[in-house]
Amino acid sequence: MDVKIDSLIPFDLLRTDLEHVFSVVEKNGKVVLLKDNKPAYIVLKYDEKDIIADNVADKHANYTLQEAMKIVLSEVENKTMHASELADEIYKRRLYLQKNGKKAQYTQIRARCGHYPELFEALPGNYIKLKDGVE
Template identity: 60%
Template sequence: MEVSLESLISYEKLKTDLDDVFEVVEKNGKVVILKDNEPLYILLKYDPKAGPIEKILAPSTPKLTLQEAMKLVLKDTEGRKMHAAELADEIYNRKLYLKKDGTQAKYNQVRARCGHYPEMFEALPGNVIQLKEGVE
């Protein structure tokens, strides 16, 4: 998300000059509230053309299975192989797959999934997972 410098507002200003904060929102469509020079809140102007508010605010849940996410990451990786822990981290960082409780799949789950799909993946020594040739 791109934010102009004038859209950065201190937490203190939010508490003391709310009208000015809303003027900035009207002008720029959003403001980022900073506390101790770190982003704390983002205030956005609602756009009715974007659809119902429930749809806009609904959390986006990844729709990929773990093996689909593994395949996608490995296809983008040089040599089409990666350590299971790095693969799990990259899947999580890209928000490609989350467990039902919303947490990251661990490396041992990635390694186990590799064993369940031997036609797609090969487990190499050192906990390295490789996407097999011909898998697209």
């Protein structure tokens, strides 16, 4: 964690100059409160984007993309879906998310078929089929 030197503030300053403490938080995004010249607390500026990204990551199962593809395809008629619909369904159910929290693109799903030919069959028209006998 990078901390600017002016973000190191004695804990006692909370009692005497709270406004200054929060002005430093506003400026630098965080403050490290020191007790006996050692870091004791961190005060962070609220950032909704960080909170949302953390919550999204916490709420989805840790499936690989091919596992998520198997789950969804095993539940649909003919075990076949268009790659873009499959990507949408995987994202909607939060079975797999990229590290940045975004959904897998249909091109990524299509490519995964080539890496796992024992599981999936790529059909004309960008349809993906779970092979028979795979569950």
